[in-house]
Amino acid sequence: MTIPFNRPLCLGTEAAAVADTLASGELAGGGLRTRACEAWFRAHTGAPLALMTPSCTQALELAALVADIRPGDEVILPSWTFVSTASAFVLRGAIPVFVDICPRTGNIDPLQIEAAITDRTRAIVPVHYAGVSCDMDMIMAIANRHELLVIEDAAQGVMARWRERPLGSIGHLGAYSFHATKNYTSGGEGGLLLVNDERFAARAEILREKGTDRRAFQRGDVQRYTWQATGSSYLPSEVQAACLWAQLQQAEPVNRRRRALWEAYTAALTGVPGLTLLKPPAEAEHNGHLFAVRLPDATIREQVRQSLADAGVAAHTHYVPLHSAPAGQKFGRSAGELAHTQAVAETLLRLPLHYALSDAEQAQVIEATCRAVKVALN
Missing domain, CATH: 3.40.640.10 (Type I PLP-dependent aspartate aminotransferase-like (Major domain))
Known part of the structure; x- marks a missing residue:
């Protein structure tokens, strides 16, 4: 499943x-x-x-x-x-x-x-x-x-x-x-x-x-x-x-659970070769909305995403940058080259994170992610 x-x-x-x-x-x-x-x-x-x-x-x-x-x-x-x-x-x-x-x-x-x-x-x-x-x-x-x-x-x-x-x-x-x-x-x-x-x-x-x-x-x-x-x-x-x-009426318990899942991902995946984690600044108290990792390049990112899918884990990329979209080019303009935006778009991968995610399911996601990254880098 x-x-x-x-x-x-x-x-x-x-x-x-x-x-x-x-x-x-x-x-x-x-x-x-x-x-x-x-x-x-x-x-x-x-x-x-x-x-x-x-x-x-x-x-x-x-x-x-x-x-x-x-x-x-x-x-x-x-x-x-x-x-x-x-x-x-x-x-x-x-x-x-x-x-x-x-x-x-x-x-x-x-x-x-x-x-x-x-x-x-x-x-x-x-x-x-x-x-x-x-x-x-x-x-x-x-x-x-x-x-x-x-x-x-x-x-x-x-x-x-x-x-x-x-x-x-x-x-x-x-x-x-x-x-x-x-x-x-x-x-x-x-x-x-x-x-x-x-x-x-x-x-x-x-x-x-x-x-x-x-x-x-x-x-x-x-x-x-x-x-x-x-x-x-x-x-x-x-x-x-x-x-x-x-x-x-249950906003605080929901927030605590999501933050706990985010912290568990961080503890398990920090230092894994090939993975870079987004890092909130000290002044920011986040809400565990999503957990994302970055891979070395787009090819490795796709290999990891597909390996996770094969292992029964749905992981997603995120936005197509607006400045590169047809409507963005028609209606807007870019100030600068937006190199970091493009790099993040090509390498970022989001892992499952929601209130109903169980500890056992998260452990499965973590294990599958570590395995997929190791295979992709070798």
Whole structure:
């Protein structure tokens, strides 16, 4: 039997929460369950406003709207990320400017950001790869010097921190994902936007509610809600929120288990000839989102991946760098050669890591990995 790369989190409490929601008859977004999840994230992150969305892609799209990103604006981001990080801004007519990453973390290299800034730059979008924080001190300092916005793509970063500060809560705006591949899921899809700068709070509420002041109406601030701006529908259903709410009640135990699995991989695979491990900086408290190793080259990486598949272990590569993709070349531009990005793309391999992974299964993965690497190098 194959050990899967991922199993969506299922704690056994979600079905009852969803059934209660269905029985309540309150299914449209913005209800009790949505508000409960948003309150949880406000308490956890300290953000003044948290807005659930149907996906992280839509949280990023909402962030671009809230930030008033316009045609011709430039947004600096890593090429080593999922397409949504760029497409959310391309939809507004902006130009993604791709910069290189730090090979030890897979995160955007702050030293490359400043050189990429032009008079058209509006925002920096750091992506916290694998739930490991970017150097947010340096990034915020650069943003402050140049009066830029920082929009954190913390899709993989729920429960992770930088110097004790939750990821997603450090920049002006931050986006989370609750996709089936993430540490917590709202029924397979879902996202959330953190609004950390109160200047954007009222605008975010309006744009998320089809451009109306419906949320103010629900609070009793206005007698009727009306069309105020050009927004869209960024509300998840109450069923999605109910599923997530059930999982948030056990957020800490889930986080501890994932971190324990990550630490076990690290202990077992550190020093194995032919393997290089990503290394979180000391200031970053990661959340065990994924565990990746790097092989000496693409050929050896493929040999190891195939050997693991033959041994019943599903291991995956990761992104095709955006700067090399057809749409990336059409809509964006690169600042520098992005050599580290290309090297990581050719050599990185992710091993199974999810809440349901048993100790015995992990031991099997470790044994198969060590054996596959040894064979590939000989």
